Every structure is written in structure tokens, then in C-alpha cells.
Amino acid sequence: MSPAGTAERRGGAVGRLLTGERVRTLAGFAVAAVALFGVAPALLSDFRLGLLAKFCCLAMVAVGIGLAWGRGGMLTLGQGVYFGLGGYLMAMHLKLADAGPGGVPDFMLLYGDGTVPGWWEPLRSPVVTVVAIVLVPVALASALGFAVFTRRVRGAYFAILSQALAAAFAILLVGQQKVTGGTNGLNGFRSFFGYDLADPVNKEMLYLIAAGTLLAMVAIVRLLMRSRFGELLVAVRDQENRVRFLGYDPAAVKVVAYAVAAAFAGIGGALFVPIVGIISPADVGVVPSIGFLVGVAIGGRATLLGPVLGALAVSWAQTSLSEQFPSFWTYFQGALFIVVVAFLPGGLASLGGVRRRWRAGRAERDDVPDEVPARAAQAPTTPSETVTSGSTP
Amino acid sequence: MAALAVALGLTGCGGARTDAGSSGGSTSSGDAAASCVDTSGDSVKIGFLNSLSGTMAISEQTVRDALDLAAEEINADGGVLGKQLEVVGEDGASEPTVFAEKAEKLVSSDCVAAVFGGWTSSSRKAMLPVFESKDALLFYPVQYEGLEASPNIFYTGATTNQQIVPGMDYLKEQGKTKVFLVGSDYVFPRTANKIINAYAEANGIEIVGEEYAPLGHTDFSTIVNKLKASGADAVFNTLNGDSNVAFFKEYKNVGLGVDTTPVVSVSIAEEEVGGIGVENIEGQLTAWNYYQTVESPANTTFVEAFKAKYGEDRVTSDPMEAAYTSLYLWKGMVEKAESFDVAAVQDAADGVTFEAPEGTVTVNGENHHIAKTALIGKIGADGLIYTEWSSDEAIEPDPFLEGYDWAEGLS
Numbered sequence: 108m109s110p111a112g113t114a115e116r117r118g119g120a121v122g123r124l125l126t127g128e129r130v131r132t133l134a135g136f137a138v139a140a141v142a143l144f145g146v147a148p149a150l151l152s153d154f155r156l157g158l159l160a161k162f163c164c165l166a167m168v169a170v171g172i173g174l175a176w177g178r179g180g181m182l183t184l185g186q187g188v189y190f191g192l193g194g195y196l197m198a199m200h201l202k203l204a205d206a207g208p209g210g211v212p213d214f215m216l217l218y219g220d221g222t223v224p225g226w227w228e229p230l231r232s233p234v235v236t237v238v239a240i241v242l243v244p245v246a247l248a249s250a251l252g253f254a255v256f257t258r259r260v261r262g263a264y265f266a267i268l269s270q271a272l273a274a275a276f277a278i279l280l281v282g283q284q285k286v287t288g289g290t291n292g293l294n295g296f297r298s299f300f301g302y303d304l305a306d307p308v309n310k311e312m313l314y315l316i317a318a319g320t321l322l323a324m325v326a327i328v329r330l331l332m333r334s335r336f337g338e339l340l341v342a343v344r345d346q347e348n349r350v351r352f353l354g355y356d357p358a359a360v361k362v363v364a365y366a367v368a369a370a371f372a373g374i375g376g377a378l379f380v381p382i383v384g385i386i387s388p389a390d391v392g393v394v395p396s397i398g399f400l401v402g403v404a405i406g407g408r409a410t411l412l413g414p415v416l417g418a419l420a421v422s423w424a425q426t427s428l429s430e431q432f433p434s435f436w437t438y439f440q441g442a443l444f445i446v447v448v449a450f451l452p453g454g455l456a457s458l459g460g461v462r463r464r465w466r467a468g469r470a471e472r473d474d475v476p477d478e479v480p481a482r483a484a485q486a487p488t489t490p491s492e493t494v495t496s497g498s499t500p
Numbered sequence: 501m502a503a504l505a506v507a508l509g510l511t512g513c514g515g516a517r518t519d520a521g522s523s524g525g526s527t528s529s530g531d532a533a534a535s536c537v538d539t540s541g542d543s544v545k546i547g548f549l550n551s552l553s554g555t556m557a558i559s560e561q562t563v564r565d566a567l568d569l570a571a572e573e574i575n576a577d578g579g580v581l582g583k584q585l586e587v588v589g590e591d592g593a594s595e596p597t598v599f600a601e602k603a604e605k606l607v608s609s610d611c612v613a614a615v616f617g618g619w620t621s622s623s624r625k626a627m628l629p630v631f632e633s634k635d636a637l638l639f640y641p642v643q644y645e646g647l648e649a650s651p652n653i654f655y656t657g658a659t660t661n662q663q664i665v666p667g668m669d670y671l672k673e674q675g676k677t678k679v680f681l682v683g684s685d686y687v688f689p690r691t692a693n694k695i696i697n698a699y700a701e702a703n704g705i706e707i708v709g710e711e712y713a714p715l716g717h718t719d720f721s722t723i724v725n726k727l728k729a730s731g732a733d734a735v736f737n738t739l740n741g742d743s744n745v746a747f748f749k750e751y752k753n754v755g756l757g758v759d760t761t762p763v764v765s766v767s768i769a770e771e772e773v774g775g776i777g778v779e780n781i782e783g784q785l786t787a788w789n790y791y792q793t794v795e796s797p798a799n800t801t802f803v804e805a806f807k808a809k810y811g812e813d814r815v816t817s818d819p820m821e822a823a824y825t826s827l828y829l830w831k832g833m834v835e836k837a838e839s840f841d842v843a844a845v846q847d848a849a850d851g852v853t854f855e856a857p858e859g860t861v862t863v864n865g866e867n868h869h870i871a872k873t874a875l876i877g878k879i880g881a882d883g884l885i886y887t888e889w890s891s892d893e894a895i896e897p898d899p900f901l902e903g904y905d906w907a908e909g910l911s
Contacts, residue, residue, distance in 0.1 A: 152608070152609065153608065154604055154605060154608040154609055155609075157604070158601065161597075161601070217647045217691075218687070218690065218691060218694075278714060281685050281686060281714070281715075282685060282712075284687060284690050289685075289686060289687045289690065290620070290621065290622050290685075290686035290687050290715075291596075291621050291622045291625045291687045292596065292622060292625075294596075294625045294626055294628075294629065295625065295628060295629050296629070304633075305633040383597050383600060383601075384600055384626065384629050384630070385596050385597060385600060385622075385625065385626040385629075387596050387597075387622050387626075389594075389595050389596055389597070389622065390595075390596075390597060426601070429590070429591050429593065429598075429602075430590070430605065433552055433589050433590055433591040434552050434589075434591065436553075436591065437553045
């Protein structure tokens with residue numbers, strides 16, 4: 108679906124192409140909605156539906172990474188921070204709600220001094236919590252983005268910076284056991300905004316919320332990708348200096364994409380908490396941050412659906428492989444990653460493009476109309492080049 | 501634009517439906533607890549959930565080995581209530597969220613009668629809500645920081661008054677007055693040190709330093725220099741894994757030794773001694789409830805059977821013994837209850853005993869921990885640990901330290 112923007116620019120048969128494109132998009136969303144809201148709840152057991160809900164949360168992070176990394180060329184190795192911010196904010200609210208008005212969460216009685224710190228207090232309010240889940244990650248990402256992108260830090264330097272942030276965040280959480288639960292994290296939630304979390308009906312509600320949110324995010328990204336902003340973002344990824352010479356501010360474009368990715372990750376984290384029942388530093392550090400990227404890379408980072416389907420597929424494969432082969436499933440995961448990185452740098456989504464290129468042969472590659480899918484497939488290789496070369500002139 | 505409108509419309513639909521569903525559901529009391537355990541055939545399923553990948557795999561694999569041995573022995577001996585045990589193994593992957601997922605899978609999809617496993621505190625905390633909401637059983641085999649008692653968990657490792665408190669009792673008996681605390685930065689060391697601080701204050705012992713290093717940290721020059729400068733006459737060590745190698749090397753480097761400043765460790769068992777290197781820790785102290793060298797007929801059988809199954813060079817340790825014991829205790833409970841039913845097993849649990857390799861252990865029906873004898877051991881030149889001091893009798897478990905005046909206000 109990614110060539111949509113290219114098609115729009117092409118003039119000529121725009122009208123007809125667009126209608127075809129729109130119909131296909133609508134059909135795609137309809138199929139996804141039927142699958143997520145109708146087929147899955149009907150076919151899956153409570154346990155499997157809960158797993159799918161968890162995968163949806165992870166896929167939300169992937170959608171954001173697809174935008175920031177796939178379209179914007181920012182290798183975000185630290186999305187665990189935003190995932191964790193959203194998750195911890197939600198978890199803090201749930202702990203406070205379980206403790207009742209004026210109550211103290213159980214772990215603070217065990218590990219702390221039995222009082223609730225002042226900065227926890229605002230989260231007693233559900234409204235403040237929901238707003239904070241979106242705004243806190245956005246604020247941090249914007250602040251970091253402005254500081255970094257206006258100084259033209261990019262490529263590997265940005266990746267290392269974002270990863271260091273994830274490591275520091277996890278260490279901070281571990282060290283502040285009295286107010287964050289330390290390595291144990293926050294867990295043992297009983298209710299979600301008044302709904303009993305042990306009730307299967309409410310678990311299904313959480314799944315539907317997660318699936319609906321994921322669909323909405325995909326729709327937002329599609330809108331962004333087709334907009335003028337989306338064109339600019341890709342242009343910044345491929346030729347940042349030319350965009351600057353044309354009078355745009357590349358830093359602003361990148362900050363917006365990065366902040367949107369952070370918001371998605373925060374919301375994913377917030378929904379992850381009631382669904383899984385725990386958030387701990389193990390879910391926000393370097394390893395999970397890289398884990399988020401694996402699905403995106405395998406699915407195809409520059410496409411609309413690649414990151415989502417990749418993240419869902421990788422999570423599903425992890426679960427089912429580890430059930431089938433508890434002692435050596437990690438080898439399969441490693442092998443899949445190696446195969447994709449070595450032979451399909453554009454992810455599984457580029458399979459079609461690769462086949463077409465092979466069939467077309469080298470000589471015909473300059474043919475304009477046939478080249479559209481091939482270009483979509485080639486696009487992702489550009490950011491990885493910037494990553495390795497690193498600095499800007 | 502149309503695409504967005506439709507997409508939002510669709511998600512809106514989803515939202516509306518969910519609201520309707522939840523308002524109906526939140527009033528019903530979520531009776532998900534209906535057991536699906538199948539006891540009609542001549543076998544019964546149980547679940548083993550340990551990390552077979554990730555950072556904890558090296559420790560948890562040994563626990564899995566001990567559990568496999570116990571299951572094999574029980575099956576060879578006719579099973580439980582005449583039914584053969586059918587083990588469903590899962591990998592916790594060293595991640596709390598995976599432990600929660602696999603625990604739910606074992607209970608809801610595989611319908612196992614009980615689950616055995618877990619190691620880190622975070623894995624237990626992640627699994628606890630699953631076992632409580634599904635009303636299922638978990639047997640947790642590792643010493644831990646106490647302050648917990650769930651009706652759905654049986655704790656077969658030591659709680660704090662069976663390991664940490666006796667460790668401090670021993671140091672006090674030896675006339676130590678200045679203790680330095682060093683630990684990895686996670687829940688167990690921090691909670692243990694909170695308890696040690698309270699103990700020290702009540703017993704005239706001065707805590708001359710309390711330092712934490714991140715898990716996996718290997719530069720201990722600063723901490724060890726602080727230790728040396730503090731004038732401590734003993735160290736209480738809650739460091740985990742690799743950090744111990746670096747700590748003990750640095751400790752030797754600056755000229756500290758067993759004679760002047762002995763170290764009591766609570767996370768170094770036979771398994772770990774080899775990894776740290778005997779030359780670095782020979783003569784140092786440990787606090788546990790079992791050593792491979794414990795002299796009892798049950799232990800001789802256990803060690804022989806373990807070595808026969810897994811190789812002469814393997815050692816047995818406290819968590820392995822506690823895991824092995826946990827399966828036999830569950831067997832005892834089921835046979836006393838004459839049922840695999842969770843409520844019946846819980847009712848029958850009180851007073852169930854087993855001649856474990858560590859000695860006789862008894863289940864406390866109230867807090868679901870077991871009475872254990874505390875053993876202070878000395879690491880020998882052969883890498884094994886030899887009992888130096890032992891509590892007079894099995895210590896009743898007291899996870900919330902309610903029987904200790906100095907611990908008031910801790911929980």
C-alpha cells in the first residue's frame with residue numbers, strides 16, 4: 108500500500124488509481140476489523156485471546172517504529188522507554204485504585220516507608236492518568252527530539268543515544284524500589300477502571316480495546332503517510348540537506364514522527380499492563396527495545412502493514428515455538444532474523460518486489476510504471492546506509 | 501479521509517460493543533476457577549515452568565533437572581494415587597511476562613493439577629495473580645525475601661527467618677559487631693538488608709556500610725575499598741551470579757581474608773562455587789538449608805540418583821533439593837487429600853511431612869511455607885560446602901517475621 112503517495116504524485120490517471128486504492132484500503136480495513144472483532148473472539152479461547160491482546164499492544168509500538176524508522180529513517184533503539192512510561196503510569200493508577208481512596212499500594216508498605224510520594228498522587232485520577240499516558244511520552248520525545256535533531260545528530264549516534272536512554276530508564280526503575288517496585292515492577296492488579304480483571308468478559312473487553320486502538324493507529328499512520336507531511340518525512344530520510352535547502356525544517360518533521368511513535372508506544376504500554384498483569388524493568392530496557400525492532404524489520408519497516416504483521420507474527424511465533432520446543436526455540440527465532448536480514452533487507456513485505464525485480468531483469472528496471480513496487484522495496488535500504496555511514500556532512 | 505472515517509467508525513463499533521459486554525460482565529463474579537484437570541485416565545498432568553533460555557537459564561535448568569528426577573522416581577514407584585505423572589514443560593525465558601503467560605497456558609490450556617517452578621521474585625510476583633484468579637497451585641522452590649503468603653503458592657525454599665536471620669545469629673555468636681552489606685540491586689537484597697538493619701539495631705551490631713551493584717556488574721574496586729575503609733569485621737553478601745567473581749577477586753586483591761573479615765553469602769551454592777572459582781572463595785561462609793554434603797540416608801540416595809542420571813561431575817544444591825522436595829510434598833498432600841482437587845490439597849497441606857535430603861520438612865498449613873533447619877556452611881577446597889553450624893531444630897516459617905520483636909514495623 109505504500110506506493111499510494113507515489114501514485115498520487117504521478118498525475119495522469121490519478122483519479123482512477125485513487126479510487127482503486129481507496130477501495131482496496133477500505134476492503135483491507137474491513138477484513139482486518141472482521142478478523143479482529145468477529146473471528147478471533149469467536150474462535151480463540153480466553154487464554155489465546157489474551158495473548159492476541161498482548162501482541163496487539165506490542166504491535167502498537169511497531170506501528171510507531173514503522174513511522175519513525177521505516178519512513179523517517181530514525182533507528183529508534185529505545186522505544187522501551189515510552190512503552191515503559193505508558194505502562195508504569197497505567198500501573199501506578201491501577202495500584203492506587205486498588206488501594207482505594209487515600210490508600211497505599213501494597214508494595215510500598217512492604218519495601219518502602221508506607222507513604223505515597225507526592226508525584227504519585229495525581230495518578231489517583233483516571234482522567235489525569237489517561238492524559239498523562241499520551242502526553243508524558245510525547246513531551247519526553249519532543250524534548251529529546253528537539254535537542255538531538257536540531258543538532259543534526261542522526262544515524263548510529265541517534266540509535267546509540269536512544270538505546271542508552273532505555274538502559275538508564277531501566278536502571279533508574281530498579282534502583283528506586285521503594286516507589287517503583289524495583290525489579291519486581293508493579294503487579295497484582297485487581298481492577299481496571301472499576302472492572303474486575305479476573306472476569307473473562309472484561310478480559311475480552313480489554314482485547315477489543317487493544318484491537319480497536321491498533322486499527323486506529325494504522326489508520327492514523329496511513330493518513331500521515333499520504334499527507335504532505337508523509338512525503339516530507341520520506342524526503343528527510345533520503346536527502347535531509349536537500350529538504351533543508353528547499354526551506355523546510357527537517358528537525359521539526361522528525362520530531363513530529365518521533366513523538367507520534369512515542370505516543371503509540373506509551374498507549375501500547377498502558378494497555379499491556381492490565382492485559383498481562385505486570386510491568387517491570389525487564390519490559391522496558393535494552394533487550395525489549397531491540398525486540399520491538401525485530402518484528403518491524405522482519406515485516407518490512409517502510410510499508411504500512413509490514414511492521415504490524417511482522418510484530419504480530421514474531422510474537423505469535425515466539426509463543427508457539429516455545430510451547431512446541433521449550434528447550435531450543437530461540438534458535439528458530441535467530442535463524443529467521445538472520446535469513447531476513449541477509450536476504451530480505453526490506454522485510455517480508457518486499458518479497459513481492461524482489462520477485463518482480465528478478466522477473467523484470469536488470470535492463471528493464473528503468474521502466475517507469477513497473478518500477479513503483481520495486482522502488483517501495485528498495486526504499487528501506489537507504490536508511491540502513493545512513494546508519495552505517497553515520498555523520499552528516 | 502474516507503478511509504479514516506471508516507476506520508474510526510469500525511473501531512467505534514468495537515468500542516460500543518465492548519462497553520455493552522463489560523457492563524454485563526462486571527457484575528458477574530468471574531467464575532473462571534472451574535477446574536479442567538482431567539483425572540479420569542491413568543495419568544495426571546503437572547507443569548514444570550523454569551527458564552530454559554535467557555540469563556536465568558543456567559540456574560533454573562538445574563532446578564528442572566531435579567524436578568525431572570523426582571517425577572521419574574515417583575512414576576517408577578507407581579505414581580500419585582496410582583496415576584502416572586505426565587509432565588508438561590515450559591520455558592519461562594527469564595522474563596516475568598513470559599512466566600505469567602506460560603503459567604496461564606499450563607493452567608487453562610493444559611489443565612495441569614499443579615505447576616512447579618519460578619526462581620526470581622519478579623517471576624513469582626508475575627505468576628501469583630494467575631494462580632490466584634484461576635485458583636490453581638504453584639510450588640516455588642527458591643529461598644526468597646519473605647513478606648508473602650498466598651493460599652495458591654507453596655514456598656519450599658527458605659523464607660528470611662530460616663536463612664538470613666540465622667546467618668546474622670551466627671555472626672553475632674562469633675562476636676562480630678561491625679557488618680558491611682553488599683548486594684545486587686534487586687528486590688531480594690534490598691529487602692534482606694532492610695531486615696538485617698532492623699536485626700542489627702536490636703542486637704548491638706553496627707552496619708558500617710550498605711552498597712548495591714547493578715545485576716551483572718563486575719567492577720568492585722570502589723565498593724571493596726569502602727568495605728576495607730569501613731573497618732568491618734564481617735560481610736553479609738547478597739550479590740548474584742557473575743558479580744561474585746569480581747567481588748571476591750577484588751576482596752582478595754586488597755588483602756582482606758577469611759580470618760579477619762569473613763563473608764556470609766546467601767546466593768552462592770554448590771552450582772555457583774565452580775563458576776566463581778574455588779580458589780577465590782575457599783573458607784568463606786554460606787547460609788542455606790541444604791548442602792550436598794548433608795549426612796542423611798535420603799540425601800545419599802538423592803545425590804547418587806542425581807549423579808547417575810546427569811553425570812558424576814554434577815553437584816546438587818539447595819534450590820535443586822527444594823524443587824525435588826516440592827514434588828514429593830505435593831504427592832504427600834494429594835495422597836492425604838485422596839484428591840487432586842486444589843481446595844482438598846490446600847486443606848490437607850497442614851502437617852504433611854517428607855524425609856527430604858535436607859532432613860525432615862513439614863508443611864505449615866497457615867502460611868504454606870515449610871519448616872526447615874538452617875545450616876551455615878564453609879566452602880571447602882573441593883568446591884563442596886560443609887556444615888559449620890546448624891540451628892538446633894527445624895525453624896518454623898515466619899514470612900512476615902511476626903515472632904520477632906525487632907522486626908515490628910517491617911511489614
